[in-house]
Amino acid sequence: MVTPLKLALGLAVAALVACGEAERVGEAQPESPTAEVADVSTPPAAAAALTALPPDVPDGVTLERIAEGEAIFLGDGLCYVCHGVDGAGERGVGADLTDDVWWHSDGSHPSIARQVASGVGADRVRNALGAAMPPLGGSDIDAGQVEAVAAYVWSLRLR
Numbered sequence: 001m002v003t004p005l006k007l008a009l010g011l012a013v014a015a016l017v018a019c020g021e022a023e024r025v026g027e028a029q030p031e032s033p034t035a036e037v038a039d040v041s042t043p044p045a046a047a048a049a050l051t052a053l054p055p056d057v058p059d060g061v062t063l064e065r066i067a068e069g070e071a072i073f074l075g076d077g078l079c080y081v082c083h084g085v086d087g088a089g090e091r092g093v094g095a096d097l098t099d100d101v102w103w104h105s106d107g108s109h110p111s112i113a114r115q116v117a118s119g120v121g122a123d124r125v126r127n128a129l130g131a132a133m134p135p136l137g138g139s140d141i142d143a144g145q146v147e148a149v150a151a152y153v154w155s156l157r158l159r
């Protein structure tokens, strides 16, 4: 679901990421209070924090890795722009990552990581707009960050 607040937060974070464009976006969004824009310097809390993992977690998935991945999802990875701050999918573009349905991988941690690295080509997407996911979501995160953000995506179904 897209609320004006989420949209404003998304735009504000995107502007901060774009380095120095916050003021311009601020002008384009006169209805968003300054306080909200200030808040996004710390990433918004997305899904409820996990305090424990089930016994059968895949290799490479730890609470620390998941927390690191959440910060990437909401920051450098730009994932929230299309998938929403809660991972449930934004504007019918990015897929819902909180359910157990995996269109573009088998849902395992390594296959999610591979798919995030390569994106989803326009010929394979299922959304009505035909919007694609560029490799790395268009970000410049490195291989370690891909592993971490994939751990976070993998963990969303546990909440």
Ligand code: HEC
Residues within 6 Å of the ligand: 073, 077, 078, 079, 080, 081, 082, 083, 093, 094, 095, 096, 097, 101, 102, 103, 104, 105, 112, 115, 116, 120, 124, 125, 126, 127, 128, 131, 132, 133, 134, 136, 137, 138, 139, 149, 150, 153
């Ligand atoms: C420019 C928009 C955009 C960005 C940014 C983006 N994605 Fe995506 N993502 C998509 C689209 C579009 C799809 C395919 C949805 C479909 O098939 O309709 C997708 C699919 C996915 C899937 C597959 C879901 C499934 O059901 O198999 C995962 C996982 C995913 N994205 C994770 C990420 C992560 C992690 C990031 C950040 C590094 C990210 N995405 C950034 C648009 C985006």
